[in-house]
Amino acid sequence: MLRAVSSSSLRKAPSTLLVGRRFTLSSACSSFSTPRLLSTLSSTLRFSDEVKAALDQKRPLVALESTIISHGMPYPANFETAIAVEKVVRDNGATPATIAIIDGQIQIGLSQDQIRHLAKMGREAVKASRRDLAVVMAKKQTGATTVSATMLLAHRAGISVFATGGIGGVHRGYENSLDASADLTELGRTPVAVVCAGVKSILDIGKTLEFLETQGVTVATYGSTPDFPAFFTRTSGFQSMLNIETPKEAAEIIAANQAVDLQSGIVIGVPIAEEDAMDDVLVGEAINVAVKESIEQGIVGKESTPFLLKRVNELTGGNSLKSNIALVKQNASIAAKIAKDLAALSARSQHRSYSTSARRMKHTQAASAPVMVIGGTVVDITSTASTALNVLHSSFPGTTRHTLGGVGRNVAEGISMLNGGDDLVFVSVVGESTKGAAEDMFGPWLKNAIARRGADSSEIYPVPGARTATYTAIHDASGNLVSAIADMEIFDLVPIDKVENAIRKYRPKTVCFDANLSSECMKAILETCRGQKVQNGLLRFSSPNEYELATMAKQARDLMDYNNTHSVGVQNSIRGYSEFVNDDTREAFEGSEYADLLKDATDLSQFIPTLFIKLGARGVLVFQRSVSGDGGEGEGEGHPDVTLRWKKFPAYKVESMQSVTGAGDSFVASVVTSIHNTDRMVVSDPSLSLLDDPVVFWKQLDTIVHDGQTAAILTMQTHESISPALAQSAQAKTLQQRKNLLE
Numbered sequence: 001m002l003r004a005v006s007s008s009s010l011r012k013a014p015s016t017l018l019v020g021r022r023f024t025l026s027s028a029c030s031s032f033s034t035p036r037l038l039s040t041l042s043s044t045l046r047f048s049d050e051v052k053a054a055l056d057q058k059r060p061l062v063a064l065e066s067t068i069i070s071h072g073m074p075y076p077a078n079f080e081t082a083i084a085v086e087k088v089v090r091d092n093g094a095t096p097a098t099i100a101i102i103d104g105q106i107q108i109g110l111s112q113d114q115i116r117h118l119a120k121m122g123r124e125a126v127k128a129s130r131r132d133l134a135v136v137m138a139k140k141q142t143g144a145t146t147v148s149a150t151m152l153l154a155h156r157a158g159i160s161v162f163a164t165g166g167i168g169g170v171h172r173g174y175e176n177s178l179d180a181s182a183d184l185t186e187l188g189r190t191p192v193a194v195v196c197a198g199v200k201s202i203l204d205i206g207k208t209l210e211f212l213e214t215q216g217v218t219v220a221t222y223g224s225t226p227d228f229p230a231f232f233t234r235t236s237g238f239q240s241m242l243n244i245e246t247p248k249e250a251a252e253i254i255a256a257n258q259a260v261d262l263q264s265g266i267v268i269g270v271p272i273a274e275e276d277a278m279d280d281v282l283v284g285e286a287i288n289v290a291v292k293e294s295i296e297q298g299i300v301g302k303e304s305t306p307f308l309l310k311r312v313n314e315l316t317g318g319n320s321l322k323s324n325i326a327l328v329k330q331n332a333s334i335a336a337k338i339a340k341d342l343a344a345l346s347a348r349s350q351h352r353s354y355s356t357s358a359r360r361m362k363h364t365q366a367a368s369a370p371v372m373v374i375g376g377t378v379v380d381i382t383s384t385a386s387t388a389l390n391v392l393h394s395s396f397p398g399t400t401r402h403t404l405g406g407v408g409r410n411v412a413e414g415i416s417m418l419n420g421g422d423d424l425v426f427v428s429v430v431g432e433s434t435k436g437a438a439e440d441m442f443g444p445w446l447k448n449a450i451a452r453r454g455a456d457s458s459e460i461y462p463v464p465g466a467r468t469a470t471y472t473a474i475h476d477a478s479g480n481l482v483s484a485i486a487d488m489e490i491f492d493l494v495p496i497d498k499v500e501n502a503i504r505k506y507r508p509k510t511v512c513f514d515a516n517l518s519s520e521c522m523k524a525i526l527e528t529c530r531g532q533k534v535q536n537g538l539l540r541f542s543s544p545n546e547y548e549l550a551t552m553a554k555q556a557r558d559l560m561d562y563n564n565t566h567s568v569g570v571q572n573s574i575r576g577y578s579e580f581v582n583d584d585t586r587e588a589f590e591g592s593e594y595a596d597l598l599k600d601a602t603d604l605s606q607f608i609p610t611l612f613i614k615l616g617a618r619g620v621l622v623f624q625r626s627v628s629g630d631g632g633e634g635e636g637e638g639h640p641d642v643t644l645r646w647k648k649f650p651a652y653k654v655e656s657m658q659s660v661t662g663a664g665d666s667f668v669a670s671v672v673t674s675i676h677n678t679d680r681m682v683v684s685d686p687s688l689s690l691l692d693d694p695v696v697f698w699k700q701l702d703t704i705v706h707d708g709q710t711a712a713i714l715t716m717q718t719h720e721s722i723s724p725a726l727a728q729s730a731q732a733k734t735l736q737q738r739k740n741l742l743e
Helices: 049-056 077-091 112-124 130-138 147-157 182-187 205-214 247-259 280-296 301-315 319-352 357-362 407-418 442-452 489-493 496-506 519-531 546-565 583-590 595-604 663-676 694-716 724-728 730-742
Strands: 002-006 016-019 045-047 061-064 095-102 105-108 126-128 143-145 161-163 193-196 218-222 242-244 266-269 371-374 378-385 398-405 424-432 460-464 469-475 481-487 510-514 539-542 610-614 620-628 641-649
Touching: 045 049, 045 147, 045 442, 049 061, 049 095, 049 442, 061 077, 061 147, 061 319, 077 095, 077 112, 077 319, 095 112, 095 130, 095 147, 105 130, 105 147, 126 130, 130 143, 130 147, 130 182, 143 147, 147 161, 147 182, 147 442, 161 319, 182 205, 193 247, 193 319, 205 218, 218 247, 242 247, 247 266, 247 319, 280 301, 371 407, 371 496, 371 663, 378 442, 398 407, 398 442, 407 424, 407 510, 407 663, 407 724, 407 730, 424 442, 424 489, 424 496, 442 460, 469 489, 496 519, 510 519, 510 663, 539 663, 546 595, 546 610, 595 610, 595 620, 595 641, 610 663, 620 694, 641 694, 663 694, 663 724, 663 730, 694 724, 694 730, 724 730
Parallel strands: 002 641, 016 510, 016 539, 045 105, 061 095, 061 161, 126 143, 161 193, 193 266, 218 242, 218 266, 371 424, 371 510, 378 469, 424 460, 539 610
Antiparallel strands: 095 105, 095 143, 378 398, 469 481, 610 620, 620 641
């Protein structure tokens, strides 16, 4: 007997949940994949063995620039200083990562031979700022990275702390030359902490600090007062916004900067030690002479700073070079201590993010089994136009951001934030460079970026020779998606045996998988869940948009035709809309503005009984097919009672929308969190899922959808794939309160 209820859920609660953009219902059906976008950087990063080991083991690292070697000091003082500075970093518990471009190849971490080669080249090496990187690489040149380029590459490599002598700034006479260092704009858009002796005193320090304020850069002084240092001297006559007295305090500010994704850097000014500081009057006179000579000789641009430093050193009888070497070593020492405390903070924060294997082993038998997310880890590259995209085949001004992405990773992070970091295992893959294949720079970056958020990466498997997945989206000026392309081939290489072992190892209560996985992998997930008695391996929930629903429904109809044609013995239990919907239900469907969606949902619900259909600006349509009893009058023996329920929810208004990327994944993360946490809601038996009881599910549905839409809005108000604000949402707070009561 069929009942149709428009109230606008799942039957026997699942725990196999399907999310994503490619769907496979059976080996008899073809796979459907919505296009996403291929984007891969032409440049690659090459890591020294020492740096790679530190990244893999999540040990503290300090980035070091190389312009100070080639352009900042003469040989052999430059070589000796570079080696000594690296030793200072190591002696203080961190790994040095000197960055340069050697014969067109970006190097993160240099050997002594490479440092010596760069030191001997001196100014023959290209002084490479951000703007120069592509040219130096394309021409296979050797380049020494400035502060701006070092910041950029350190961030790409997953290094958060950078030590240098002093940062560039606004040049004296800016009102006439408009000459300001690229370091300042880089600090405004790259989240790396720069430990330095302040702004080089050959520059206009006051205007530089004003410029940094405009860029939204946090500027602090390391010491007992906020007096901002002036490179060769301890004070400049200007003040920072605050003073920091310990490495731990600095690390906490860096961690907070990362947590809220400010996407801007931090300047930590370290006053030179008193015994190494120069006389204010002496150095001031030398600088004035050097500046005057540079103007007379017409020296401007990137040649200006090396000339001024060299001339000041000559005018001070070599004393400025001694001070320069001393302050660089001091900065490296403090940077290493900050990096060490930052790494410790990240390690301690793991309990607030993805569950680790060790922690999982400590769970008591009374603790709930985890939710496992299996799916993609992707680099999302989002370009947003700042003007109307009114013509094709042209370029437009805008901004580009690289963020952590992937349906599986996004959903996992969202669940982690909403669930307080508890009861989650994330299984994924990234690319890994091999000899003879193109180097994959995104794999290490992704793993390190995930680790910086306190996440466990033990179930993120590197695939040798494969490319890490990338997704590039083009958004219009309103933040709406225009087009996207993806390179997702790695998902066909997910090691199925490791996925199966992970399910057996953690015995999850709920398994949520990204439908970008191969059909073989999805089939193995269901079969392993069935073997481990994870809700009998039944596929219970999916969240397609209306276009994906149409394709999935067609596949469902093809499968039903296949079953009937080949007499596989399931004709009585699997019947489509046209076969088993009665006149009353058909009339109810035809009278709805969502008639086509309801017809497709009916067919698909034979295989996936609960559907949250995302309609974008029109909201969400929830549809459920539930089965009970052994039949009724007029239905014939063996036909169960079937109830179809659906409800339409309007979209919420979004204020200050930044990007739609990750909005749907945030919604799904919220819904899965609600389904998984049945025992923290209203169902009396914690072993059951919310989907086991349609009555309870529909009573809770308004709250579930409200929480999901709220999560989506929070993400749309940021440029992140998943908004950090989910951790402070009403849903997260309610779950934490209920968890506290249970404990």
